[in-house]
Amino acid sequence: MSDILRVAVIGAGRMGADHVKRLSTRIHGAEVAAVVDVDLARALAAIEGIDGAVALASAEEALNNGDVNAVLIATPGFLHEDILYKALEKDFPILCEKPLTPDAESAWKVVQAETATGRKSIQVGFMRRFDAEYAALGSMIRDRELGELLMLHHQHRNPNTPEGFTNEMLINDSVVHEFDAIRFFTGEEITSVQVRLGKATRNAPNGQHDPQHVLIETESGVLADVEIYVNAKFGYEVATQASFEDGIVSIGGDGGPYVRSAGRWGGKVAPGFEERFGAAYDVEIQSWVDAALRGDIGGPTAWDGYATAACCEAGVEAQKSGEKVAVQLNIKPELYK
Numbered sequence: 001m002s003d004i005l006r007v008a009v010i011g012a013g014r015m016g017a018d019h020v021k022r023l024s025t026r027i028h029g030a031e032v033a034a035v036v037d038v039d040l041a042r043a044l045a046a047i048e049g050i051d052g053a054v055a056l057a058s059a060e061e062a063l064n065n066g067d068v069n070a071v072l073i074a075t076p077g078f079l080h081e082d083i084l085y086k087a088l089e090k091d092f093p094i095l096c097e098k099p100l101t102p103d104a105e106s107a108w109k110v111v112q113a114e115t116a117t118g119r120k121s122i123q124v125g126f127m128r129r130f131d132a133e134y135a136a137l138g139s140m141i142r143d144r145e146l147g148e149l150l151m152l153h154h155q156h157r158n159p160n161t162p163e164g165f166t167n168e169m170l171i172n173d174s175v176v177h178e179f180d181a182i183r184f185f186t187g188e189e190i191t192s193v194q195v196r197l198g199k200a201t202r203n204a205p206n207g208q209h210d211p212q213h214v215l216i217e218t219e220s221g222v223l224a225d226v227e228i229y230v231n232a233k234f235g236y237e238v239a240t241q242a243s244f245e246d247g248i249v250s251i252g253g254d255g256g257p258y259v260r261s262a263g264r265w266g267g268k269v270a271p272g273f274e275e276r277f278g279a280a281y282d283v284e285i286q287s288w289v290d291a292a293l294r295g296d297i298g299g300p301t302a303w304d305g306y307a308t309a310a311c312c313e314a315g316v317e318a319q320k321s322g323e324k325v326a327v328q329l330n331i332k333p334e335l336y337k
């Protein structure tokens, strides 16, 4: 591997354009070599002001460009699989935005393809693991600072949803982060998922039932619940409360300055994930770059992508049946142990 990553960013939408900006301004050891979007105008807008970067309309062209030696995939999830295979063939370090792929079968094929190469080169974009509060809670759980972890309560609220966001996407696109977070916190696999549909907001489009209550169980019996509410209007909020034998820990409450002025008090609610997790995305991408330059990955693996896809599959089935659905996992390959 050379001493600098020359990254092709595939997909220059909301996340891709944000990653291009961070790679070209705040990340050390990497440069943007190419930005790809089927909507070439978006790729062109993203490379504006970036010396040496080209805008292209096809991922294949970028992967075959001699100036590129790494890839960041930020297209919609259903397009990840094909690009992952092509990037694996090139032996490039890969940062793949979540989800790895949208279903467990295709995610497992990706795991098998990576396993066949004999080394890990895919890092999946579960950025919450790099959030300072998530990391702190993770350490408290691992070090048993407050005894055993018993329960996790999660709130995941978005102000609204983009065009085409379906009912299944409440699980596949949003709760997928909690599946990863719960696995990260507990170090265990999730064994079952149940989804309860209660009273719904009038503000939900596209046949979405919003909010939903997701009940999750891990191998040792830790119970977790998630309120997923994606048309909550007021702003963006991702918070967790953890119940231990010897205490309670809360993370993700609105931080920032608390202001008293003109007879009022208050602070700000983050408008979206870019603001709430901006620092975490920076740490995530820097960790990927540093590890890639050593020939490694610096975060969640393809196995994590597969395991969360299996949870999503159970979650979508549970949305329909209302029943508790078992999560089915294949045996973990040695590469990920």
Ligand SMILES: NC(=O)C1=CN([C@@H]2O[C@H](COP(=O)(O)OP(=O)(O)OC[C@H]3O[C@@H](n4cnc5c(N)ncnc54)[C@H](O)[C@@H]3O)[C@@H](O)[C@H]2O)C=CC1
Residues within 6 Å of the ligand: 010, 011, 012, 013, 014, 015, 016, 036, 037, 038, 039, 042, 057, 058, 059, 073, 074, 075, 076, 077, 079, 097, 098, 099, 125, 126, 127, 173, 273
């Ligand atoms: N980690 C996180 O917090 C977040 C992750 N994501 C993930 O990032 C990925 C992208 O999501 P968004 O940026 O929100 O979507 P988006 O819809 O804003 O952007 C996707 C872009 O991909 C382009 N595209 C579509 N087909 C393409 C192709 N064949 N080749 C090249 N470009 C193509 C589209 O024209 C669009 O510009 C998804 O996997 C999503 O789940 C999204 C939001 C937050």
Ligand SMILES: O=C1[C@@H](O)[C@H](O)[C@@H](O)[C@H](O)[C@H]1O
Residues within 6 Å of the ligand: 158, 173, 174, 177, 230, 273
């Ligand atoms: O990944 C993300 C989006 O795709 C998803 O739609 C949001 O619910 C999440 O909060 C955000 O982090």
